[in-house]
Every structure is written in structure tokens, then in C-alpha cells.
Amino acid sequence: MARESEISRLNHKIKRLSTLIEVNTLISSSLDLDRILENVMTISKQVMNADASSLMLIDEKTNELVYQVALGAVGEKLKQEFRLKMGQGIAGAVAQEGKPLLIEDVYSHPKFYRGHDEATGYRTRSMIAVPLKVGDRITGVAQVINRLDGDAFDRDDLELFIALCSMAAIAIDNAKMHRSLMEKQRLVKDMEFARTVQESFLPQKTPEAAGYSFSAHYTPAQEVGGDFYDFIMLDNGRIGIVIGDVSGKGVPAALYMAKLGSDLRTLAFTEADPASALARLNDLLAERSRRGMFATLLYAELDTRSGSITISNAGHLPPLVKRADGSVKKIQSTGGSPLGILSGMKFGQEAIGLEPGDTVVLYTDGIIEAMNAREELYGYERLEAVIKKGAAEPHAQKAAIIEGVNRFTALSPQHDDLTLVCFGRIP
Amino acid sequence: MKVEISTEKMHAGFLMKLKGDVDMNTSPDVRSTLSDVFKQATPGAKALFIDLSQVRYMDSSGIATMVEAMQTCMKQGMRLRLVELSPSVRDVFELARLASVFEIFPSLTEASAGL
Numbered sequence: 001m002a003r004e005s006e007i008s009r010l011n012h013k014i015k016r017l018s019t020l021i022e023v024n025t026l027i028s029s030s031l032d033l034d035r036i037l038e039n040v041m042t043i044s045k046q047v048m049n050a051d052a053s054s055l056m057l058i059d060e061k062t063n064e065l066v067y068q069v070a071l072g073a074v075g076e077k078l079k080q081e082f083r084l085k086m087g088q089g090i091a092g093a094v095a096q097e098g099k100p101l102l103i104e105d106v107y108s109h110p111k112f113y114r115g116h117d118e119a120t121g122y123r124t125r126s127m128i129a130v131p132l133k134v135g136d137r138i139t140g141v142a143q144v145i146n147r148l149d150g151d152a153f154d155r156d157d158l159e160l161f162i163a164l165c166s167m168a169a170i171a172i173d174n175a176k177m178h179r180s181l182m183e184k185q186r187l188v189k190d191m192e193f194a195r196t197v198q199e200s201f202l203p204q205k206t207p208e209a210a211g212y213s214f215s216a217h218y219t220p221a222q223e224v225g226g227d228f229y230d231f232i233m234l235d236n237g238r239i240g241i242v243i244g245d246v247s248g249k250g251v252p253a254a255l256y257m258a259k260l261g262s263d264l265r266t267l268a269f270t271e272a273d274p275a276s277a278l279a280r281l282n283d284l285l286a287e288r289s290r291r292g293m294f295a296t297l298l299y300a301e302l303d304t305r306s307g308s309i310t311i312s313n314a315g316h317l318p319p320l321v322k323r324a325d326g327s328v329k330k331i332q333s334t335g336g337s338p339l340g341i342l343s344g345m346k347f348g349q350e351a352i353g354l355e356p357g358d359t360v361v362l363y364t365d366g367i368i369e370a371m372n373a374r375e376e377l378y379g380y381e382r383l384e385a386v387i388k389k390g391a392a393e394p395h396a397q398k399a400a401i402i403e404g405v406n407r408f409t410a411l412s413p414q415h416d417d418l419t420l421v422c423f424g425r426i427p
Numbered sequence: 428m429k430v431e432i433s434t435e436k437m438h439a440g441f442l443m444k445l446k447g448d449v450d451m452n453t454s455p456d457v458r459s460t461l462s463d464v465f466k467q468a469t470p471g472a473k474a475l476f477i478d479l480s481q482v483r484y485m486d487s488s489g490i491a492t493m494v495e496a497m498q499t500c501m502k503q504g505m506r507l508r509l510v511e512l513s514p515s516v517r518d519v520f521e522l523a524r525l526a527s528v529f530e531i532f533p534s535l536t537e538a539s540a541g542l
Binding site: 226245246247248249289291292293294296314315316317335336337338341342345 | 451458487488490491492493494495496497498522523524525527528
């Protein structure tokens with residue numbers, strides 16, 4: 001008799017071990033978190049011969065246990081309606097203390113939280129709750145409830161379920177890491193895409209107009225930024241020249257910029273002058289304002305026939321003009337506030353004459369605020385000095401400014417987009 | 428550098444004090460505190476005062492947060508009043524011509540008057 005019972009005990013053990021091997025193969029065959037969770041609990045329910053099973057993971061933000069899988073008659077209701085705080089109920093206590101619990105009669109256990117049964121009409125009798133652990137870190141709790149044969153769970157069941165949960169915990173952790181890695185990769189791809197989209201909105205070439213020369217430079221920062229510039233070929237020998245900077249960085253700034261750029265292209269043709277184009281553009285942006293986003297923007301119309309430029313400046317940095325005599329002057333315009341904040345704003349504009357040999361420099365704060373290793377800013381004085389010293393011809397002027405900034409920042413990482421537009425009348 | 432945010436209820440509404448840098452990294456915290464303040468605001472609240480005297484640096488994300496606060500105030504029938512701009516914030520506001528958009532006051536006493 002003793003030998004038979006020994007054989008039966010060993011057979012039972014072999015069966016459980018082969019089940020565990022099977023379980024391990026099944027749960028480690030996927031990296032899909034949802035599938036693993038579902039698999040783990042379906043197998044647990046079968047292997048443990050349980051009426052219901054559930055798995056909760058700790059929400060790191062709220063430190064609450066959240067149902068991921070709940071199998072059984074009232075599983076769906078549980079999943080939708082219940083969260084447990086640390087220490088609350090049996091699962092909460094197991095998550096807090098990190099020790100498994102085998103409970104033969106649940107209603108006599110002081111930690112049992114009757115809320116679930118009362119809300120679902122289910123009657124919990126016996127259960128096992130085991131913490132999901134990776135090293136010392138507790139990531140959740142798995143439970144099996146009520147043996148189907150009506151008996152209470154025993155120590156054998158506990159041992160098996162602990163083994164099963166230790167494999168599940170590792171598989172779940174791997175899948176979570178895989179998921180976050182995939183998300184990061186997707187984010188990087190999205191960023192790269194956003195940058196190509198953004199750059200595709202910038203002009204591919206500079207305008208050609210007899211007696212004038214145009215040059216532009218754009219270096220994006222590591223993240224997608226919100227700088228932009230544009231040249232718009234209007235009628236009667238007029239050319240629209242735009243430079244701007246959208247608040248913030250990343251995809252939202254790039255999308256805002258794209259919309260703003262295309263709106264301004266339309267308004268440049270339909271509105272009478274730069275000031276009214278900006279007033280209209282401001283209203284369009286303010287009407288659909290999101291998260292306080294706004295843009296500083298300067299719009300200038302150059303009349304290549306007369307050499308006159310009309311400038312309207314919406315909160316953008318003042319342009320610098322280098323005259324043929326070598327003097328450099330900031331154009332402090334009446335303009336107005338940045339675009340997209342309040343609708344109904346009025347914008348001023350001023351006209352200046354461009355003589356042969358004069359050059360205008362438009363730029364964004366990426367130039368003024370370029371920082372070196374000693375955390376000093378490039379600033380206006382340095383920019384003005386470079387412009388004064390350099391050649392007046394726009395291409396040479398642009399190259400000298402960029403070289404000046406690069407020499408100043410040396411190897412320090414570039415935090416903001418660097419955008420520069422130079423144009424002038426050929427002597 | 429981080430930002431320290433404190434809020435208190437006042438007779439005329441709410442006062443938020445910011446200390447440190449209000450930039451790309453810290454603006455989300457300021458936004459979420461603002462959103463809590465707006466949830467608490469009762470119909471009697473007349474204004475939100477934001478004290479900027481201890482702000483060392485504010486970038487365009489920080490300004491966008493102020494713009495959003497102003498837009499939300501307008502929707503809720505409140506005023507946004509910026510109080511005591513630090514020199515660096517004042518420079519940014521002047522350069523970007525933001526002074527015409529916001530209501531700016533040299534002190535809380537002056538900001539609370541006439542509400």
C-alpha cells in the first residue's frame with residue numbers, strides 16, 4: 001500500500017512538473033503582453049482546477065492594483081469596476097507584503113474585502129493569492145478562486161501556483177520591457193518623420209530676382225523644433241519673405257508651423273499688405289488655439305521694382321539692416337504681439353528703402369541664445385559685430401554668421417533650431 | 428533646474444507663485460497645477476494672479492502655459508493678472524511684445540485693486 005501511495009504521489013508530481021514545463025513554453029513563446037496575461041490566467045484556471053482566476057498589475061503612477069485579466073462568470077464586471085489600493089483586501093495585502101496567501105475559508109479572513117462579492121453576486125470560498133515578483137520588485141498579484149471540486153485549496157496547490165507565478169512574472173516583465181522598447185522606437189521613428197515633414201515645408205530654393213540676392217540657412221535642433229522661413233513669389237515683382245518661431249518643440253510645434261505656413265501663403269495673395277495678412281492670420285490661429293501655442297513671426301514684402309520693403313513684425317526678433325556704408329541698425333517695428341494668443345489684434349507695419357549694397361538679416365532666437373560650454377549666450381552684440389565686419393553680399397553674410405555662432409558654441413549641443421535669412425540689393 | 432509651485436486661495440480668487448525655471452521640462456507641472464486651480468475655482472472667483480518674481484528663466488513653452496491660463500480664465504469669466512515680473516521674464520515679454528496681451532502689475536496689491 002505504501003508503495004502504491006508513493007507511486008501515486010510521484011505520478012502526481014510528474015504530472016505537475018510536466019504541466020509547469022508546458023506552461024513555461026507557452027508563456028515564454030510570446031512577447032505580446034496581452035496575450036501572455038490571457039495565457040497565464042487561462043492555464044492557471046485549468047491547471048489549478050479553479051472556478052475563477054485573476055491577475056492584477058501595479059499601476060506605477062497611482063500605486064494601485066489594476067485588474068488585467070479576470071476569468072470567470074463575473075470577470076468582466078471586476079475588470080471594469082475595481083481597483084485596489086496597496087494593503088486593501090487580500091490582493092492588496094499580498095502586493096504590499098510580498099508573501100503568498102493560501103486561504104481555505106475566505107470569509108473568516110480579516111483582510112477579505114467583501115465589496116467584490118457584494119457587487120458581483122459571486123461567492124468566494126477558498127483562494128490562493130501570489131505576488132508576481134521579479135527579483136525583489138513586486139509587479140502584481142495573481143489569484144485563483146474556488147476549486148471546482150468544491151474542496152479548499154491545499155499546500156500542494158499553493159506550491160504549484162507559486163511556481164507558475166514566478167515564471168509568469170518574468171514573462172510579463174519581459175513583455176513589458178519589449179513593449180516600452182517598441183514604443184520608444186516608434187517615437188523615434190515618428191520624430192524622424194515629423195522632421196522630414198517639417199523640412200519639406202521649407203523652401204527648396206531661394207528666389208531669383210534681377211538685382212537682388214537671397215540666402216537662407218536652417219539647422220534643426222535634436223528635437224523637432226518650430227522654426228521656419230519661407231519665400232512667397234507674389235505678383236508685380238513683389239516677394240514675400242517670412243521667418244517665424246512656434247512656441248515649444250516636437251510634433252505639435254511642427255504641425256502648427258505647417259498649418260500656419262500654408263495659411264500665410266494664401267493670405268499673402270488675398271490681403272492688401274503685410275499688416276492685414278498678419279491680423280487675419282492671427283485671428284485664424286487664435287480661433288483654434290490649443291494649449292496656448294503661439295508663434296512669433298515677421299512678414300516682409302519686398303518690392304523688387306522700387307527697392308522698398310514693408311515689414312510687419314508679430315513679436316519676432318527685430319531684423320538687422322546693414323547699409324552700404326557699413327553701418328548696422330536694428331529695425332524696431334511697431335508690429336504687434338505674437339500670433340495666435342488673442343483674436344482681434346491690430347498689427348502695424350513700416351516701410352524701409354533698400355539701396356544697392358544694403359542687406360537685411362532675419363534670424364530666430366536659436367542664434368541669439370546659442371550657448372557655449374561656459375553657459376554664455378551668443379547675444380546681439382556678437383551678431384552685430386559679425387554683420388558689421390563681414391561682407392555685405394547675402395551668401396557671404398550668412399556664412400559668416402553661421403561660422404561665428406559655430407565657433408562660439410564649439411562642441412556644445414545645439415538646443416534650438418538655428419534659422420537665418422539674408423537678402424539684399426546687389427551693388 | 429526645477430520649478431517650485433505654490434497656490435493659495437485669496438479673497439478675489441487664487442494666487443500662484445512660481446519659483447525657478449518655467450520651460451519645456453517644467454511647464455507640464457505648471458499646467459497640471461493650473462488645471463487643479465481651475466477645477467477649484469468657484470463662480471465667485473474673479474482673478475488668477477501669477478507671481479513671477481522668482482522666475483529665473485521662461486522659454487516659449489512657459490509663455491504658452493501663461494497664454495493657455497489666460498485663455499482658460501477668459502472662458503471662466505476670470506482675469507489673469509501677472510504680478511511682479513522678474514527682470515529676465517520682463518525682457519522676454521518686452522522682446523516678444525507680450526505686454527500688450529497680458530495684464531501685468533508691479534505688485535499684488537495693485538493687481539488686486541479694481542476687481
